[in-house]
Amino acid sequence: MHISMRPTHSVVSDWNSNPLFGGVYSFLRPQGTPDDRQRLAQEILPNLWLAGEYNWADGPGTLHGAVFSGERAAHNVLAQGNAAQQVIVIGAGLAGLSAAQLLSQQGYAVTVLEASPFVGGRARSDSSMGVSVPLGGAWLHGHQSHPLASDVSHVAWPNWQPVNTFLVDHGQISNACVERVSALLARLESHWNTQTGLSLSVAEARQRSAEENALKPENAADQHVLDGWIRFAYSSLISAPLHELSVEHREEPYFLTGQNHLITGGLPDAIARRAAGLDIKLNQQVLALEKSASQWAVRTRDGQTLLADHVICATPVTALRDERLHVSPSLPSDVQRCLSNIGFGKVAKTFFRFPERCWGDRLGFLITGPTAPPYETFVDMTQVTGSPTLCAFSTGENALRAEQRSPEDRLNVVSELLIRAQVR
Structure with missing residues (x-):
C-alpha cells in the first residue's frame, strides 16, 4: 500500500x-553568565523594571520563566506601596499579562501596551488549519508545579530516542552508530565541562576538543549524526547558534518539579483569562521611554504619550x-553589558498535516546530513490536532527561510526531505 x-x-x-521579535528565546553568549540575568531582574532605572524569560535565571526560555518574571516585576512595584500610582506594562505576552493581572488585582491602575494585533506574545497559537496549534511555547517543563498546569490539557512526553535519527540519502541509523556517536558525544561534553572561565563558544570548544583530544568520528556518516545531535541539543532546544552560545553556560536550569509534558489544548483560553478585564491597547508599539523628575513618559509609534509612575518592560x-x-536617561553601563551578553536564538516551527502517519508510531525523530536540512527535528502533534500532524523545527538561517517559503513550497520541501531520508 x-x-x-x-x-x-x-x-x-x-x-x-x-521585526517585533527577531527570534524566539534567549541564551547566554560566551561572555555571559547567569549573573547577567539576575542583574536584569533588578530595578534598571528608578521605577523601571524588566520582565521576560530572559531574566528568570532558574528557567530562561520557558513559559514558566515568563510567568514568574512578570509576577516578580509586579511584586517589585507592589513593594513601593502606593496603589494610587499608574503602571504601564509594555508587552502583552505571558510576562506582561502576569504582571498586569497581579497589579490589577491589587487595585493598581494598569495599562498594557502591545505592539502587535494579538495578546500572548511568543505563547500565541494559530487556528488557520482549523485547530489551534502553538506557534511558540508548547511544553510544561515540570508539570507538577508549573503555573499553567491547571489551565491547559497536557500529556507526559517521553525522552528523545537517538535511534530515531535519519540520514539524508541513507535512512535510519543503526544501533551501532547510536553507540559510537553517543560515546563520542559524551567524551566531547566531558571535555567541554573543563572549559570554564575561558569565554568560549560551543563551536570554539568543539574545535579545541578536536585539536587537543582527536575526538573525531570514525566516518562521514557518524560525523553527520554527531553534527545533527549537537544542533538538536543546542541550536534547536536552546535556540542558539553554536558560534554564539557559551560553552560554560550552554545548559542552564529550566525544569520545575515533575515531568516534561506536551500541552495538548487550552493555551489560548489560558492566555485569554489572564488578559480578561485588563486595559490592553493593541497595535501600540512603544518607541521611547523618557524619565522626568517624577514620572515616565511612554511614547508610541502613532505619536501618543502616556505618563506612568512605574513601567514594566515585558x-x-x-x-x-x-x-x-x-x-x-541611558541605561546604566552594567545593564547594557548584561543585555549584550544575552543572545536571542532563531528557531522556526512549521506544522504539517498529512493524510496519514507516514512516520510510523514515532513520537519524534531527527533528520541530518552533510549540511543542516531545511527541517531537522520532527515532533508528532497528532494528540494536539486530532489528525496526522508533524511539527518540524528549523534553526539558524533555515529558520528564516522556513518562515519565508510559500505554502506550496513548504509542502514540496518537507515531502522531498522525508523521502530522501527514507522516513517510514
Whole structure:
C-alpha cells in the first residue's frame, strides 16, 4: 500500500521574520553568565523594571520563566506601596499579562501596551488549519508545579530516542552508530565541562576538543549524526547558534518539579483569562521611554504619550538590547553589558498535516546530513490536532527561510526531505 509523504496543509511561525521579535528565546553568549540575568531582574532605572524569560535565571526560555518574571516585576512595584500610582506594562505576552493581572488585582491602575494585533506574545497559537496549534511555547517543563498546569490539557512526553535519527540519502541509523556517536558525544561534553572561565563558544570548544583530544568520528556518516545531535541539543532546544552560545553556560536550569509534558489544548483560553478585564491597547508599539523628575513618559509609534509612575518592560530582550526601544536617561553601563551578553536564538516551527502517519508510531525523530536540512527535528502533534500532524523545527538561517517559503513550497520541501531520508 502506498503511503503519501506529502502533507496537505501547513502553518508556520513568524518569530524570526517579525521585526517585533527577531527570534524566539534567549541564551547566554560566551561572555555571559547567569549573573547577567539576575542583574536584569533588578530595578534598571528608578521605577523601571524588566520582565521576560530572559531574566528568570532558574528557567530562561520557558513559559514558566515568563510567568514568574512578570509576577516578580509586579511584586517589585507592589513593594513601593502606593496603589494610587499608574503602571504601564509594555508587552502583552505571558510576562506582561502576569504582571498586569497581579497589579490589577491589587487595585493598581494598569495599562498594557502591545505592539502587535494579538495578546500572548511568543505563547500565541494559530487556528488557520482549523485547530489551534502553538506557534511558540508548547511544553510544561515540570508539570507538577508549573503555573499553567491547571489551565491547559497536557500529556507526559517521553525522552528523545537517538535511534530515531535519519540520514539524508541513507535512512535510519543503526544501533551501532547510536553507540559510537553517543560515546563520542559524551567524551566531547566531558571535555567541554573543563572549559570554564575561558569565554568560549560551543563551536570554539568543539574545535579545541578536536585539536587537543582527536575526538573525531570514525566516518562521514557518524560525523553527520554527531553534527545533527549537537544542533538538536543546542541550536534547536536552546535556540542558539553554536558560534554564539557559551560553552560554560550552554545548559542552564529550566525544569520545575515533575515531568516534561506536551500541552495538548487550552493555551489560548489560558492566555485569554489572564488578559480578561485588563486595559490592553493593541497595535501600540512603544518607541521611547523618557524619565522626568517624577514620572515616565511612554511614547508610541502613532505619536501618543502616556505618563506612568512605574513601567514594566515585558518585551523580548532584543527591544532594549538592539535599542529599538530608546530609554532616556541611558541605561546604566552594567545593564547594557548584561543585555549584550544575552543572545536571542532563531528557531522556526512549521506544522504539517498529512493524510496519514507516514512516520510510523514515532513520537519524534531527527533528520541530518552533510549540511543542516531545511527541517531537522520532527515532533508528532497528532494528540494536539486530532489528525496526522508533524511539527518540524528549523534553526539558524533555515529558520528564516522556513518562515519565508510559500505554502506550496513548504509542502514540496518537507515531502522531498522525508523521502530522501527514507522516513517510514
